Amino acid sequence: MLSLELDRIRKAYGDTLVLDDVSLGMDAREFIAFLGPSGSGKSTLLRIIAGLETADSGEVRLDGQRIDHLHPGDRNVAMVFQHYALYPHMTVRENMAFGLRNARVPKGEIDERIAQAAKVLEIEDQLDKKPGQMSGGQRQRVAIGRAIVKQPRLFLLDEPLSNLDAALRTRTRVELAQLRQRVDAGVIMVTHDQAEAMTLADRIVIMNDRRIQQIGAPMEIYTRPANAFVAGFVGSPAMTLVKAALEPGEGPFARVRLGDGAQVETRVSRAGLPVDGPLRLGLRPESVRPAAAGTGTTEAEVLLVERLGDRTLVYARLANGEEVTAQDEGNSRIRMGDRIGLAVDGKAAHLFDADGTGHHAEAAA
Numbered sequence: 001m002l003s004l005e006l007d008r009i010r011k012a013y014g015d016t017l018v019l020d021d022v023s024l025g026m027d028a029r030e031f032i033a034f035l036g037p038s039g040s041g042k043s044t045l046l047r048i049i050a051g052l053e054t055a056d057s058g059e060v061r062l063d064g065q066r067i068d069h070l071h072p073g074d075r076n077v078a079m080v081f082q083h084y085a086l087y088p089h090m091t092v093r094e095n096m097a098f099g100l101r102n103a104r105v106p107k108g109e110i111d112e113r114i115a116q117a118a119k120v121l122e123i124e125d126q127l128d129k130k131p132g133q134m135s136g137g138q139r140q141r142v143a144i145g146r147a148i149v150k151q152p153r154l155f156l157l158d159e160p161l162s163n164l165d166a167a168l169r170t171r172t173r174v175e176l177a178q179l180r181q182r183v184d185a186g187v188i189m190v191t192h193d194q195a196e197a198m199t200l201a202d203r204i205v206i207m208n209d210r211r212i213q214q215i216g217a218p219m220e221i222y223t224r225p226a227n228a229f230v231a232g233f234v235g236s237p238a239m240t241l242v243k244a245a246l247e248p249g250e251g252p253f254a255r256v257r258l259g260d261g262a263q264v265e266t267r268v269s270r271a272g273l274p275v276d277g278p279l280r281l282g283l284r285p286e287s288v289r290p291a292a293a294g295t296g297t298t299e300a301e302v303l304l305v306e307r308l309g310d311r312t313l314v315y316a317r318l319a320n321g322e323e324v325t326a327q328d329e330g331n332s333r334i335r336m337g338d339r340i341g342l343a344v345d346g347k348a349a350h351l352f353d354a355d356g357t358g359h360h361a362e363a364a365a
């Protein structure tokens, strides 16, 4: 059964439309990530769900009931911000109890809920400390604890990890994944970090330009990006997009000619493509391999070599000036300035039409 439903949410600040007809349905225990560039309306949408912001039109429903007219405290959701916003003069215990006391939850029950949350978060020995005596990661856990004790139907997390340093962020990400197994609620997390979204979420909502660009499981978004924006945004380094033109032919799959004249045989169905108009070929680095000059699909000049240990990224320029990212072994011998061949794995190539719509390889039979 659907838990949260967003139905045609619109929001403008003055003349600036920020969210245009955003609709989304979410299952009761689902973990959803809102992923998109800065300014794409992620926080605004989360705040509309929380009741900290009002939509200009559209409905928010939780378990079938409209909640968009309710006070934030009456919505059965709990929000955690990037800045922990703990009260510095209160202990951890008092910070966690504060909202419950205001809601007139009986003292015995408050103690019980705090004990439970502290156990889930493994901060049982920290309850009498003040936030100033704790590390950033511990403080963020207290902020999450303060949400847990409310026992909400839905957790709303706005960039909860982005204030933590890299090592702590990775560790807290793992903890968040474990925590998620222990709370009986849905989670929506806003992030601009695709690794966070890919590792934590059941489904990712990609936002850009006032709209949802794609909703899907992490690997679905990676392997079948709905459009050129998603293709370029998800994946690091980004998918290469180069100009391509459809070659005439009878076969079921599209064969395209690149700007430098090279031809690539894809597994994208020819039937689904527009008959004419410009295309772009999309190549993940892992589907472009360096080859000896004179072999492979085409040739290129190496602009930059990035050694990552387990693999080497090779940034190269085709004869017509377009750039392509290729991937080589960790111990690659390629150097800047080399002329190399590139072997393109056409089976893994994507095509994007003039509207930006993605067309992908047919699933292997």
Ligand SMILES: Nc1ncnc2c1ncn2[C@@H]1O[C@H](COP(=O)(O)OP(=O)(O)O)[C@@H](O)[C@H]1O
Residues within 6 Å of the ligand: 013, 018, 036, 037, 038, 039, 040, 041, 042, 043, 044, 045
């Ligand atoms: N209170 C506000 N008043 C005016 N403009 C705002 C306000 N809050 C957000 N915006 C604008 O709305 C857009 C979306 O912002 P936001 O939802 O914070 O994006 P994100 O969280 O994806 O970075 C941005 O252009 C931002 O400048």
Ligand SMILES: [Mg+2]
Residues within 6 Å of the ligand: 042, 043, 044, 190
């Ligand atoms: Mg934001």
